[in-house]
Amino acid sequence: MKYVASIDQGTTSTRCIIFDKKGNIVSVGQKEHEQIYPKPGWVEHNSEEIWKNTLEVIAKARISKNIKLEDIAACGITNQRETAVVWNKLTGKAYYNAIVWQDTRVGETVNALTKSHGSQFFQDRTGLPLATYFSGLKIKWILDNVAGVREDAEKGEAIFGNMDTFLMWHLTGGTKGGLHITDVTNASRTQLMNLETVQWDAELAAIMNIPLQMLPKIEPSSKVYGHIQSETMQGVPLAGILGDQQAALVGQTCYQPGEAKNTYGTGCFMLMNTGTEIVPSKAGLLTTVAYQFENQPVHYALEGSVAIAGALVQWLRDNMGMIEKSTDVEALAKTVEDNGGAYFVPAFSGLYAPYWKSSARGVIAGLTRYVNKGHIARAVLEATAYQTRDVLEAMEKDSGIEVSSLRVDGGMVVNELLMQFQSDMLKVPVIRPKMIETTALGAAYAAGLAVGFWANLDDLLQNWGKDKTWKPKMKAAERKKLYTGWKKAIKRSFDWEK
């Protein structure tokens, strides 16, 4: 067998990527799906559309390079995490659109639970502070607001899944016996899983009033779970599941404690492997599961999650019409020397790490008549770099490890201006590997390991190669001035909503 396939169900698009043994891309199918914004702060996806796109991108990836079924050793799934869908297992129909991780509709429930139990109570058990981000409260919202779901859930007919579970169920037969499973990394993002036992926590489910029977079985991240029933890849073993940020950690081969990566996509997510140790965060990070290979102990990670990174570039394109394509932002930002005093705090979904302020909202600060489109484009890119510095400083505090260089990946790392500014702002080298589709690659690795396509982690380490390194060039005074401006701006975004 020559290949391993990977389905990457992201926030913006769904891809199927087929890799060879060296971790090179052989073929890609990709399709964007609609972003649905019914009200300010609400973000939804149509799960039916995503399922159709998944079949289409698998077919595209196979047909475009004429890849035979018998050449595919296994398939892995990686996905946008936390996004919650509830569907009926007898009809296959979803009760409501998938509620996306960025959605803030459960803000009031977060406030109420913070008063009744305290955020620390949830963080101690799940590694996650109370926030609108995680799946549990999104499931509760569907149960409380959509007619008939709670009754069906109690009967065992309405079931929950993140996008991994939803696709796994459909790919393995759907209403005809589809598997209802997830992996430890995805489960660790629901705020319903106990980090130590890696099992659902009945008390947390009771507090959120979620029937346990609607939750999927928790499995390791790498194992032959079943076989694909859909025609597009019939008979191929489904053998890996990883949340997309954990998949990028695996794809970047960060297998040693202390190794970290930062992925710049819709949001931006830095993860540091902490080995088999659960490291609680005091500095505003999440403690989460990194991965669990079959018959191996669970590995954990510290994570700094930033909700809006590339999404701000999309906003500039789609909502403001200031650029035509995301890539145009670099040329526009290069029309000026600096940010002209403007700072853009993209707290569109509140602020995640290290602030965790659900009530923050976006602001542009420091405006004068001098500021033009170029300065705004620059402020948009700089926002991602400042947020990454906030997270890196928290990571160093929590781990006690000084990060001496940063491995990066994701759609935004083609932006050279951003990469140089990032290195300047962190004062460490930023390293881009040859393969930046590390998310899909990580899920392929998990699946390939389970079927023996790759023998062990050493095989994978050999596939990693450097493409480009950016070294810090900025003068200390300039770095300090800019970051001080950011810290001032970010405070202006706090406590906007009640």
Ligand SMILES: Nc1ncnc2c1ncn2[C@@H]1O[C@H](COP(=O)(O)OP(=O)(O)O)[C@@H](O)[C@H]1O
């Ligand atoms: N040249 C660029 N400069 C800045 N941002 C970019 C550039 N190219 C793409 N992006 C942004 O990267 C994101 C897509 O990255 P990707 O890793 O595919 O995201 P996801 O996995 O979250 O769907 C989009 O938000 C897009 O606006």
Ligand SMILES: O=P(O)(O)OC[C@H](O)CO
């Ligand atoms: O779809 P991405 O790559 O923006 O990732 C989304 C994250 O998994 C959300 O936690």
